[in-house]
Amino acid sequence: MTERVRDLDETALLARIFPLLPPGAATLVGPGDDAAVVAAPDGRYVVSTDVLVEDRHFRRRWSTGYDVGVRAAAQNLADIAAMGGRPTALVVGLGLPGDLEVSWVEGFARGLADACTRAGAAVVGGDLSGADTVLVSVAVHGDLGGAAPVLRSGARPGDVVAHAGVRGRSAAGLALLSAGAASPDDGAPSAHGPLAPYVAGFLRPEPPLDGGPAAAAAGATAMLDVSDGLLRDAGRIARASGVVVDLEEATLATSVSDLAPAARALGETASAALAWVLSGGEDHGLLATFPPGATLPAGFTRLGSVRAGDGSPRVTVDGRAPSAGPGWDHFRG
Amino acid sequence: MTERVRDLDETALLARIFPLLPPGAATLVGPGDDAAVVAAPDGRYVVSTDVLVEDRHFRRRWSTGYDVGVRAAAQNLADIAAMGGRPTALVVGLGLPGDLEVSWVEGFARGLADACTRAGAAVVGGDLSGADTVLVSVAVHGDLGGAAPVLRSGARPGDVVAHAGVRGRSAAGLALLSAGAASPDDGAPSAHGPLAPYVAGFLRPEPPLDGGPAAAAAGATAMLDVSDGLLRDAGRIARASGVVVDLEEATLATSVSDLAPAARALGETASAALAWVLSGGEDHGLLATFPPGATLPAGFTRLGSVRAGDGSPRVTVDGRAPSAGPGWDHFRG
Incomplete structure (x- = not known):
């Protein structure tokens, strides 16, 4: 019983x-x-x-x-x-x-x-x-091991924007499960199929924890964990620091490729994968800004740069406003 | 709206x-x-x-x-x-x-x-x-201000058992509200009627927080907050310390008197009040043991003493097992 x-x-x-x-x-x-x-x-x-x-x-x-x-x-x-x-x-x-x-x-x-x-x-x-x-x-x-805490509010114009951890996998896994295109078993610890990384990424996220103290040691000026999506969480750094965070879409190409099998399994195109990368939550990677010239710690990838806020702190992608809100427009259009 | x-x-x-x-x-x-x-x-x-x-x-x-x-x-x-x-x-x-x-x-x-x-x-x-x-x-x-934490496990035979805070008021207030003999308004911050202390004691307990560090400074050997009733929580000190905690019923007379108006409002006798004192939870007073001869800090009242466990750690009242479990028998008989 x-x-x-x-x-x-x-x-x-x-x-x-x-x-x-x-x-x-x-x-x-x-x-x-x-x-x-x-x-x-x-x-x-x-x-x-x-x-x-x-x-x-x-x-x-x-x-x-x-x-x-x-x-x-x-x-x-x-x-x-x-x-x-x-x-x-x-x-x-x-x-x-x-x-x-x-x-x-x-x-x-x-x-x-x-x-x-x-x-x-x-x-x-x-x-x-x-x-x-x-x-x-x-x-x-x-x-904190004696170091100053890294807040959201320290990003300065000229800083490099970088990220550690997976981007979009949790959102892709959720989309697969929601659509019935994958089962929880596809993400079981013993699973090795093509959809395993996405379903596992949703079920059991693995944040790059060592990246936090490493970023602090490398002089990170601002940092947060990406729980609500790159665009939305980058917006939090932008507002807290009074700056513009500009992401460069080309730097996300490997992440979009990484999600391609999940998009295909759902009959979607690369634009769906880009939406997961920009707006998918719950990957719990680390988004940080570093002074220009800083050596990025292992695991961090450069995604863009910080510009002056000019009274309007915001996130841009290649210098332009992300089309229609935090990115789900990629699914609508 | x-x-x-x-x-x-x-x-x-x-x-x-x-x-x-x-x-x-x-x-x-x-x-x-x-x-x-x-x-x-x-x-x-x-x-x-x-x-x-x-x-x-x-x-x-x-x-x-x-x-x-x-x-x-x-x-x-x-x-x-x-x-x-x-x-x-x-x-x-x-x-x-x-x-x-x-x-x-x-x-x-x-x-x-x-x-x-x-x-x-x-x-x-x-x-x-x-x-x-x-x-x-x-x-x-x-x-902890540099002091050692006071655990549940330090009570020793010969120690004095003492308590700070109200005893049974929260249980009396709950009984009054449950029976419809009092309304939440009777315990409102502005209320001053005869049932106010009980209803307020249930709605907004006020633990004797200063008593904790004071007890530690006075050499308390064991301590916990009374969330589940004097008998039950005294039993936790008894088991953790491997001792018998003996409560003396005569020391509880003022608490029983304190609850008499609530008992009367419910048509109950002093035995109901004694049950609230022994078994009522959520007053969040502090129950502690002190070495023999220690000066009890302000707010603490002696309730009994600690005896050797003899392989059977337990709570007694005047040297005898509390009749039928943790006290609610007072309501049954």
Whole structure:
């Protein structure tokens, strides 16, 4: 018989989860008391939070518990990297329906643990509640190693715009799943078919976390993680810094090629792939600006340059306004 | 026309919330970037998280947005105090239905801000999502000021058991509201009727936050915040420390008297009041153990003593097992 969350009390459920969550180097007091204690060697810590709600941020028919654990960790860890920090500790609040399989929760914990361990971080505490649908709330913490945090507001005219991580894969994977042109199995860890990179990119994003501290060390003047699409997130740097961020379409050609098999599987052309690259969210790559002449850290690709805002901070592509909003016009026309 | 959450986009809603949240002394980088930066002067921080789900932890027909903001802050802040820490920073995840009034969200932010400001803490970041019911997830952080954290596991035979804060008021208020014997208005900030302390105690608990660092300074050997009732939470110290926690019923007489008007309003006797004192949750007082001879800090009342566990850690009342579980038998018999 399938074991359900309602078959266990909170203590019993926690006893199944805790052993799946290894402690980290910064964990001084881990789960089990009123609060955890975490090391903050440079006298500050970076903190951010993200909430995932079932059927708004993920669907259980597409994402396994493991996938949701990886995704919840990844999108939070990327926020620490985007400040130039290294992730150290997470606390996790879970709302769980009574009929949810316990194996789903265990899978979630394993996904969370795997993504945290790869990043050098650990889950140090959490809270369980009943809920009508699955809710995941993560607060993530990191260490700046003595460096100044890289904000969104430091981009200056003349800076180079660069990006680390995949571009558009998550949006392509979502489009494939939505259209029924791919199944979640196509993105399973063991899958190797032509659609695997897109579906996996949607289910289990892998932000380039090392790129954050590397960009800070290279003198990055502004940085954020791309959660809502290149155009929209570049617009956030533009507004916070009072500049124009100009992207050069030619620099995106390899990304468009990378997405070509997904576009073909959907009967779409290269313009669909370009739309994914410019407007697709949830890849959680790092978009940063660097002083002219800076050596870009490994993993970063130059995408354009920063120009004076002239009182109208905005994003341009090859010097022109992206046609009709943040790019989905490519699907309309 | 009533303004609803769905009438605003996320940026516009955040623009209504942020001005209501003053920065704190530890806030180095506040809301608006990928993450906040918070001071951790002693090279460590304490962190805990709690999730509140509508209709499981609060009802909107009883609790205003302001009430839920105060409650969400209070129960989290108490976890920091229970480690001996002083709260510094919170991040808050919100799930909001589209038809929720914007004024409810603004009230929530004001309640959160008021409770945080009283505690010397500040909201430094957050995340908004849509949801079918209101969800609140808080992660709270604090500073230990160089002291060792007070865990649940340090109680030793011979220690004094003591408590700071109200006992049973939240349970009495919940019972009054559930029975229709009181209305939320009886607990409004301006209310002064005989039932006001109970209803207010349920709607807007006020944990004795200063008691946490004071207890640590006085040498407290174990401590936690009472969220699930004196008996149940004393049992957690007993099990973590491998001891017997013996409560003396006579020490609870003033608390029982304090609840007498609520019991009378419900046609109940003093045994109902004793049940609220022993088993009522969500007062978020601090239960601590101190070495024999220690001077109890202001606000703490001696409730009993710690005895050797003899391989069977447990809670006793006047040396005997509490009759039938954690106390609700008082309602049954």
